[in-house]
Amino acid sequence: MGKEGRGTDQDPVVVGVSLNEQGHPQDAFLEVVENLKQETVLEVLKRRVDQVGVWLSDGAAVYAAGAKAHHADHLVTLSSDPNAPQVFR
Numbered sequence: 498m499g500k501e502g503r504g505t506d507q508d509p510v511v512v513g514v515s516l517n518e519q520g521h522p523q524d525a526f527l528e529v530v531e532n533l534k535q536e537t538v539l540e541v542l543k544r545r546v547d548q549v550g551v552w553l554s555d556g557a558a559v560y561a562a563g564a565k566a567h568h569a570d571h572l573v574t575l576s577s578d579p580n581a582p583q584v585f586r
Contacts (some may be wrong), residue, residue, distance in 0.1 A: 498518075509529070509532055509541070511526075511538055511541045511545075512528065513526050513542070513545055535560070538559045539562060546563070546567065548568065551570045552569050552571045552572065553571075554574075556573040556575060561579055
């Protein structure tokens with residue numbers, strides 16, 4: 498039926514969602530990109546994400562690199578244990 502995950506046959510998309518203080522979605526963006534290579538994704542994040550804040554991701558290296566470039570804290574929620582985020586600075 499097709500590939501899953503990062504190898505999917507679907508169009509590659511970068512998605513971002515900001516959360517308010519209660520953890521509810523506030524703003525969002527979707528941007529179709531040529532590929533999901535680090536330089537492509539970082540270019541989108543540079544344009545779309547404020548430099549202030551905390552990043553929450555699945556732990557992919559590209560998001561860690563983006564948070565580091567923005568000097569932001571990076572919280573990783575692993576799908577195997579969504580209640581135990583890990584903080585990276």
